Amino acid sequence: MLNADRTDPAVLREAIAAELQTARDRTAALTDCVDDRDLTAQHSPLMSPLVWDLAHVGNQEELWLLRNVGGHDPMRPEIDPLYDAFEHPRAERPSLPLLPPDEARRYAHEVRGRVFDLLEASPLEGAPLLDAGFAFGMIAQHEQQHDETMLITHQLRQGAAVLAAPPPPAAADRLPAEVVVPAGPFIMGTDTEPWALDNERPAHQVDLPAFRLDTAPVTNAAYQEFIADGGYLDPRWWTAEGWAHRMQAGLSAPLFWSRDGGQWLRRRFGTVEPVPPDEPVLHVSWYEADAYARWAGRRLPTEAEWEKAARYDPATERSRRYPWGDQEPSAEHANLGQRHLQPAPVGSYPAGAAPCGARQLIGDVWEWTASDFLPYPGFTAWPYKEYSEVFFGPEYKVLRGGSFAVAPVACRGTFRNWDYPVRRQIFSGFRTARDAEDA
Known part of the structure; x- marks a missing residue:
């Protein structure tokens, strides 16, 4: 709001x-x-x-x-x-x-x-x-x-392009590969956000061990390394359900990607173009994100880890509305609201950085997490159970952070999205994590 x-x-x-x-x-x-x-x-x-x-x-x-x-x-x-x-x-x-x-x-x-x-x-x-x-x-x-x-x-939709928007800003600087989020409790969810939906409530304390998180979402270039190394051909990196789906659906690259000789191309709103190496990878399922993370020797962050990285401020020991603070998103903070029709390169939006140093936690791409979509302790369905309650369960995985297609009014540090792990048409990407003691 x-x-x-x-x-x-x-x-x-x-x-x-x-x-x-x-x-x-x-x-x-x-x-x-x-x-x-x-x-x-x-x-x-x-x-x-x-x-x-x-x-x-x-x-x-x-x-x-x-x-x-x-x-x-x-x-x-x-x-x-x-x-x-x-x-x-x-x-x-x-x-x-x-x-x-x-x-x-x-x-x-x-x-x-x-x-x-x-x-x-x-x-x-x-x-x-x-x-x-x-x-x-x-x-x-x-x-x-x-x-x-x-x-x-x-x-x-097939056919000529009918939508247009300017490109997102260039990346501001190079980033370290990962950030450290310290151990300890934080407040997850909200009791004070006036337009928060029922699944964001109530606020509750969660205590987490320290972990390391990618500073930015996984890029197209990094994902291409997974493909080139045979990531889609090796069942070691996939869950049993994920491998069965990969085989049945014939997955071999993100949705809308195609190979032209030695170059990867993508179709974006009716235009075919080279895949930008420094943009977050887009249109991948949870199964693909999870397989990449395993291949990289890492894992997907839990929903609680994602929210702590995005909201917790160690200096004040409080959870912010957004990574950058409590003020509403602006064009300097995040890629939201269909202002651009693609994610911004990783390293963009330094003004939107979280206290832990992670970038682009809000906007650009929805980020798959390791967590099933479940109610918070003390959850109450309101004003109607069909918004959240009927979807709770292990069939759905949680996505966080919003995408370039999400409006600021429908995106905040507590906002929860969910979908089936096979979904790829959504504007979904991911970042990976690892336990701090794995260093």
Whole structure:
């Protein structure tokens, strides 16, 4: 959330309106750049048609803000089942009687107009969904999460490039290979972040031994060494499940990579280009990240290790909101918000460094961790169990830190993402760790 005075309703309303508008502007940019055929097509069975996401964000906004907060009657109750994410798998959604693109836009626009009226009249206090504007913040985050999903769909889409953005800044300096995170307790999770989601809560103490962590995410060049050394051909580096998946899926390189003679190429949003050696590797599954780490004689960090590296400040013995402190992310801190359409080279964003010295913990690429997605001690599902609770278990692995596709409103030091270990279409990379006594 913007650095708003949460005690001043007028300031808070302005901040909420700005976040909602930023999300809607991005939604429009991702859907107005293609024709109706592209909007209604399913570019991958892993993803919904773009037109489904377009109406879904409006439907969720109506459900939570107009109906639950405002007490309004449903605008179009007959479409609720079409846009319930649990009602129909993504592969089935193209066959549903979805709203056509223009109608989906009109619906979302009408919902937003009523929401702005509701925001203007809301006291932003007096009920859990209203305190600090939580429900409005939840919806802003929800839309931005679907914007990232739509950007993934754009990456899977075949055809000419329709998106453009300037390249990220050049790396500032060379980095040491790893940093040391000292032993001891720290506070994981949050009780104070106003728009934190249920799986980020409650705050709790975790005591960890010292460990060493890569200063930056693993690069394309380093990952190419794994490939060249036969990493995809040697079952020693893979879990049994990972090796079975590698064989079944025929994995031999990150998704969207191809070989042209002696050069690796990648397809990025409709453009084929050489793989940049100094960027974080992107579009790898958890199984691939884990195999690389084993090959390198290291391991993936646990979720707790990742969060301690990203948040803990030994000088103050407190956990920060972000690696650099408590202030909101800026263009100097991290690569977020689709400002660029690719990760920045490792060594970028020195202003975003954590107290331990690690860089790029926020933005650039989602980072796989070794941990299953599980509730924190004392977890309570709120405001609905389908956001987190139904996903808890060993089937999902946790990712941390966000990517270049994540908006600042939906990214912070406590934010938790999760996915199946086979997933590669997401903007996922990783960094590795090792125990301190392994030095």
